[in-house]
Structure formats: C-alpha cells, structure tokens
Amino acid sequence: MPSITRRTLLGTLAVGATVGVAGCSSSCPDSDAPEPSVVVDAGDAGGAFETLPTGSWPSPRFDAGNTGHGPIRPPTESPTVRWRTTLPAPRVDGAAADASSPTVADGRVYVATAEGTFALSLRDGTERWRHEATPATTGPTIGNDDELAPPVVAGDRVYLATADGVVALHADDGTVAWRATDAAATGVPTVHGDGLVVPTADGLVGLGAGDGHRRWTTAVDATLPAVADGTVVAGGEETVGLDAATGERKWSASARGEFYPVVADGTVFLGTYSQLVGLALDDGTERWAVDRGGGRTFSAPVVTPETVYTVERPTEASDATFALDRSGDGAPEPRWCSYVGEGAVTAAAAGHAFALQTGSTGPETPQLVAFTERFGEATWGCATAARPLPPAILDGGVVSVTHRGTVAAVGGA
C-alpha cells in the first residue's frame, strides 16, 4: 500500500496554502487608501446653488445599458457642499441602507425611503413633492446586502419599483400616471424607447412606458437589467439576451454575473465570481475574459469609451478599484489600481471615476473619491457621517445620499 511520506505531505500542504493564499489576496500592489488633494466635509453646507447644475442622471447607472458613464462635466476642482438635508428614513429589514441611491433630472433630485419617494429641489434641497409607497427591496448592486430600488426618470415620468408593483408618476407634481400592480417589483426598472423592463415576482416583465400595460413576461431573474440595441440582458444563474419588444430569448450564456450586466458598444460586460467577462451582445458568445487569479470576484463595471472600471474583491483581503484599458476587441488591460478597503466604482465622467470606499467615517476620511482616468490620482473626496450610496453626477454638481438618508449636493467653487 502506498504511504504518504512527510515530504509529500508538507509539499502538498505548502502548495495548497500557496494556492489558497493566492486566491484570497489582492492582485493590486497598492495597499494604502487614496489621499485626495481636497476633502469636502458633507457636514459643512454652504447654501443653495447660484448656478444650477445641468444635465441629468436619470437612472442609478445613468443609462439603459448601465454603463455608469455620461457626457457630463462634474466639478473636479475646489468642490464645496451646497446643501444638505436628511429625509425621514425608517429602518428597512433586510436592506443595507435606509434610502435609495439618487437620480436627478430637470432640476429635481429623486430618492426613495420606506416613507416614500421624495422629489427635492436640486437648487436648495427643499421638498417639491413626495409619493407614499413602499419601495421594492432589490438584490445587491454594489455590496452584499439588499437595497432599496431608486426612482428612474424618463421624459416627464418617474417610475417607481414598489412592493405593490410599478408606479409611474408625473415628474412635475408627483401625481400618479398609472399603476401596474399585477406583481411586486423585485428589481430596478430600465426604460428603453417606449418600453419599461421590470424585474417582478412573476419574472422579468416588459411594460408599455405610456400606460403600463404588460407586453410580455419571461421567467428570468434580474436586479438591474440592461437594454441596448433592442436586446434586454439580464440573468441570475445564467445570463440571457431577450428581444426587448417581445421578451423572446435570443441567446443564453453560462457566465453568471455577480451583480448586474453592463452593455456598451455591442459588448456585455459581466463581473463574475472569478473574472470580468465580455460577451457579444448579438449572440452571447464570450469575446474575452480578464482573470487575475481565482477567488477574486469582480463588481459590475463602469464602462467609458476608453476605460473599464471595476472593483476586485478578494475573499480575504481588501478591495481594489481597477481601471482597465479598452484596447480594440481584446481583453481590457490593467492601467491602474487603487486600494479602496471595501468599495465600489459606480460612475465615471469627464476623465474621472467615482468610487465608494468604506472604513472609518468622519471629516478626515472620504468615502466618495474621484480618481483621474489616466493615473488614478485622487483629486477630491467627500467625507460623510455615514456610508454613501452611488452618487448622481451632473454638469457642475454631484448628489450623494448616505445609508441613513442624508442627501448632500456638491458643486464647484
């Protein structure tokens, strides 16, 4: 009978330990938290905007493709907090935050809490209207815990995913335009053309944006579906491409996104348990994969024309933000990475990426950091009393909401 020698045993243990540690550690050599040149304390509000920021951030990841990137010029030098207000935000069982991330359009900021959906003036944060409805609790989009579904804006409508179904409001006064209460919403609506794709208890549902009538239903799980070029991309255990008009399945791929899909330039970007994967939007075939070692989960990316931003999440080490070069049709190549503790990158605009990082909170420690696209220099950060949610980026402004429902607007000097 073969016997295991001590050398064999020790060798096996050493190899096992090495492989194990490799999968648990970060592949980013940077191990220090970024120190932005300017740190804005969200507790110091300076007053209303004199010049109102323009542009909009109508959905949690800006567009229907969930790219998180818009043609926007946020303040990048000498930012100051213009106003700050705290919404009534009772605790929500099972949700990581008591408020949703913000959306902004036409001079109004939209935030949902368990008390309802609030429309605030972008100029000074005063309440314009509120609609009492319990927002849907969705799967995680940035962390490990469930979240409250943010309002989504398109045209003159605000679409709410609620525990009772989908509600469309008139954006100017908050009155109800229509309700679709067949099934509770379980994810964030995505607006495309004249349609709406909503994850519900019945599955993924296509609704008419004008009147809310149900066009199709399909048994697909989703938290934040992406829509581009007439194709809906969503998925749980597998990723599927659906015809946005009929809901018919065009393709399926075995790649399982950990959070939500992102679609840009005919490619589906998926952060998976071990890779960042690129699929063809046409047929779901894999185009490339970024693999930095096993056991490192990748967040859903932010995709700009030049750069893919994602967060690498090792099992037993701190997260790191990665900026990857989009070079042709091949796999994106790492350009820079930065330690973020436990974090997410959710938006990019005008050569800057906006990352959330957790750790100690207070005036000295920024939890929202703006990195430059080329070298990952932290130009400014915003320190909040509680952990911030993904911000809304505007021309000349940034709107941020904390887990406890405090909304703050930052503008240039």
Add this chain to the structure above:
Amino acid sequence: MWTPSNRAIGGLTVLGGLCAVFATLPTRWLGPRPTDSYVFDPPQFSALWFERTVAPAVAVAAALLTLAGLLALFRRDRERMARWQRWFAAIGVVGIAIGTLATMLVVSVGPQGVADPTGALNVLLGAALALLAVILVVPGLVAWGAGYLHRERRRLGTALAVGPVASVLVVVANVGAGVSFDGVGGLPIVAPFALAVVAVGHDLWNQAGDG
C-alpha cells in the same frame, strides 16, 4: 586567465558608489509621480518609469560593482594583512556578496510581485539575507578598516570603518529616535556607504599595490 587591472576595477567601483546614490534618489526629484494608485505601465522616462525600470537595474549594478571592488581590494592587500584583518575582510566580502544576492532577489520580484505569495516569499527571503548581510558587513568592514588605520592608510581605513557604521546609525536614528528623512528617501542611509565605496575605488585606481 585575464584579470582586469586594479585601476580598471577602481574606476568601476567608483561608478558603483555613484550608482548606489543614483538608485536611491527620491523619485519625486525626477518629476511628479502618482501616489494614490498603482500604475501598471508608466510612460517612458517618467519618474515612475525610472523607479520601476532604471533604479532596480542600477541598484543591482551598484551591488555587483561594490562586490567587485572589495574583492579586488582583498586580493591586492591580503598578503600584507594581519591574520585577524584577513578574516574580518573575508567576512565583510561575504556579507557584501550576500547583500548583492538580497538586492537581486528583491529587485527580481518588482512592485507587482508582492501581491503574489511567491513574490512575497522572495521579498521576505531578500529581507532576511539583507539583515544577515548587515550583520556580517558592519563588523567585517569596520575591522578591515581598522587594520588600514593601524598601517597609516587613513583615507581607506576611515572609509571602511566609518561608512557602514554611519549608515547603520542613520537607520537607528530613523527607527529608534524617530528622526524624519521625509523627502530624501533612502539617500541618508546609502550615502555614507556609497562614499566608502567611492573611497575604495579611488584607492584601487591610485595604487596598483599596497604602498
């Protein structure tokens, strides 16, 4: 077998001392460098590119040239050394050789390598070897230098006896007494030792044999 002249090795040893200083120049003196993130492929001729590409090669060259210089000095003078001085000189040369190996190990890993376990182990091994090198080099060179001082070779003796001790004192002042060297990096640590190396090279250049 052809062996280079002491004069040639002396010149190279002076170059080694200068390389040691060059390799430890604070990168920020050469231009702005990103500090908040790790840049994977820095632009050519940027401060970061110098730090990643040029400085490691120069550091290895400095270590090898220093080793060559001390070996040449030992070979030149060993017949005229007292027995105890010869032993300490040998210990010093072995220490420098181990230090050269440590430099190569650490440099071979590169900044990205620390993230992977093999690289981290190499860095740990390099640090352990560097510590061993310091333990051997300091008494070895101090005693070797003392022998030269005993024979009225003041410049060479002072360089060998004082250079390594001064470097160690700078480290002790930094770690033990909290004396800050912000902005100048490792230059205060390396400079005294590099000066000693230059003095050794100068001596080899000037004197073909022990006078």
